[in-house]
Amino acid sequence: MKPAGAADSTGKTGTDSPPRLSALGWARWAWRILTSMRTALILLFLLAIGAIPGSVLPQRSVSDEQVRNYFLDNPDLAPWLDRFYLFDVYSSPWYAAIYLLLFVSLTGCVLPRAAAHYRAMRARPPRTPHNFGRLPYSASFTTAASPQTVLAEARAALKGYRIDTRDDSVAAEKGYLRETGNVVFHLALLGLLIALGAGSLFGYRGNMLIIEGDGFANTVTSYDAYEPGTSVEPGDLQPFWLRLDDFQAEFIEEGDLTGQAASYVADVTYREAPGAPERTHTLEVNHPLSVDGAQVYLLGHGYAPEFTVTNPDGEVVFDQAVPFLDRQEGNFVSDGVVKVPDTGAEQLGFTAVFLPSAAETATGELTSDFPGARNPVVTLRAFKGDLGLDSGDSQSVYQLYTERMEELGDSPQLSPGETWELPEGAGNITFTGYREYISVQVNSDPARVPALVAAVAAVLGLLCTLFVHPRRAWVRARPDADGRTVVEVGGLGKTEGAGAITELHGISLRLRDRLRERPASDDTSTEKE
């Protein structure tokens, strides 16, 4: 398949590098680069291919729930996939093996290069070759100026180069930043990996709901879900406190996009630590609160209808706002559970649906036609019996366990302020109104800033390595038999293309012009007379 022409052209480009080492050294150097670069290539491919299953299969790190559903849907296949860590691809041993090998290879490859580069930067520019004709670019012309003048002008013409004057020639080199950039880029990637590793050791993450008017103290027990890093102790949590003062959601009211959220704004008051002054912050989707190294994010929101429950004796036994969970069917049709353990008689439990903008569908079903609370309505189903709270097992607050309860019946639609008299004289429940809640995530990741620094260093290094073009240039000036000076300019670009020839030729032209512009004083006298 491989065309003969292609083999030729790759062979040609391979010999561009200057033959500066001995044949053996050159071969060894070439061999080392060849093997390590090939290994790097293969590992890069494995890194890319290994990432694919993580986008196809649900991942525990993204959504535990989706993984559980996958297990339910594929009971035979899922355990096998799990054995290969395919639900935890990015924290799996085999993926770690790929990137650790890659970074070992990178270190082994880049550190010697860095050392060699450091020496090259301190050494004198490479000595002037004898025969300029072998260089990719060379030019020569004669001038009446003396060799010293030519070399002085050459130094001026080689602006931006590191210059070393030898007997009858000037050696110059520039573009060291390319190699520096390459080393910085690769080491920055290594730094990024280390920062990410540190983050998973020393960071933590927690989620909870806060109802308007309620406060939250940053302790492990305040969280609904809490994921600490491997080395995080409960005492390590920053001791801040915050309260949700007000939450406002705006939705588009009309047109095709009706119901799409337009903005969410939460006003919070917080203290960095007990005793610290209170401050306020406006929490928005792209505007987290940063407090004492932790970040507080607004993730979502929902409704918390408020209920009062009265027992048959007319005593109020429950008066609370209860957060309901959005069904995610649009327009915030939300489910919730009200548990009333202390009634003085049998315990009461309710499952409820909250509709912020109740409306009937064409088929007469009750639904919500807008996410904002235009016509808030609650419907309830009542149970009495044993809520099972005393068994000691922890219960979800969003689920009612009805095994030991008896159904009492369904309520009519309740608007704010309306009361439902429970059947069998079990008391009554009033839907008094609603508050809103926000769901919030607290993140503490000490690696954020180091990771950002490493990433920025990587980009800067990358720009240098891609856009800086190293060049070498030499100028030699020798008197010829006619008493004139022969000026030779030669050079090479160490990277492909990118205008090396143009630039070197520019130097020749500049040098010639400078020599021509010189006043007809000392050394031009021979011509004038």
Added chain:
Amino acid sequence: MNTVLAAEPAVDEGMASVSDALIIAMIVTYAIALFLFAVEAAYGRRKAIKAERLVGVGASGADEDGMEVNLRAPDPETSASQHILGNVALGVTVLGFLLNLGQIVTRGLAADRWPWGNMFEFVVAVCLCSVAAFLFGAIRYKARYLGTFVLVPVLLLLGIAAKWLYSEAGPVIPALDSYWIAIHVSAAILATGAFMVSGAAAITYLLAQRTEAKRARGETVTGIAAKLPSSELLDRVSHRFVVLAFPLWTFGIIAGAIWADEAWGRFWGWDPKEVWSFITWVVYAAYLHARATAGWRGTKATVIGLVGFACLLFNFFGVNYLFSGLHSYA
């Protein structure tokens, strides 16, 4: 009550309809340009192009002032099919570019926000950048011969965008309402535009290689295949656009991570979109490595670059439709 119901966000209907009219105008204009470029490719004459702008250095020799110049490894001769219509095509492309730009600006004005908040707008902006990258290449590197190869995917994408992705001008969901959209998505769009030109050059490269292989075997090649530019040139152009796009893509990923940190509470969460951006990045890094690896330059490296481009396309079309993630702009 706590829920404040917003007034209808103003969508300027007049602007929106101008914008919609411009979609048709730009597609037609690009189609005409494509036709003209195709004519140039088919009926032009192969002429040498100097990709490096060498003042006064054609080949080795002495100039009038007695300077003797000697190029040991002059640029390999590079040539492409040229025709007077090519200049017209370039002009028409510039016109299409302006219409494209106008479409984006009017849409931004109509919706009063950055005009790349959904798939339709993203595609149109990517096309603008590809055409801009092509025009840059055509002027800076005389790479006009890429016209056909860039405009075919541009027109395909615009067609897909207009037929299947179209959505009316309007506001975006709160998570997209951030100045990071200007930074992150712009970087992604610019990079995608440049990757697309690189991909177009890479495919042309593979075709040109086949032509050259046939010639080397002594077969005669006819038709458009015979008029392709030299593979050496195409390889270089393809590489240059990756060099341009890769740092932009890197920057775009980092900007995205910063934005995700602000919006979602984590800077990297292996969301499918993030995974595929990462895969794309790694594959293009492999391409750059391959170019620096003995024995991999040429066809092998080019194929890696095209795999990178396939990942890029999959990240856009595949991920948005196949996987659910935080990124899906529905």
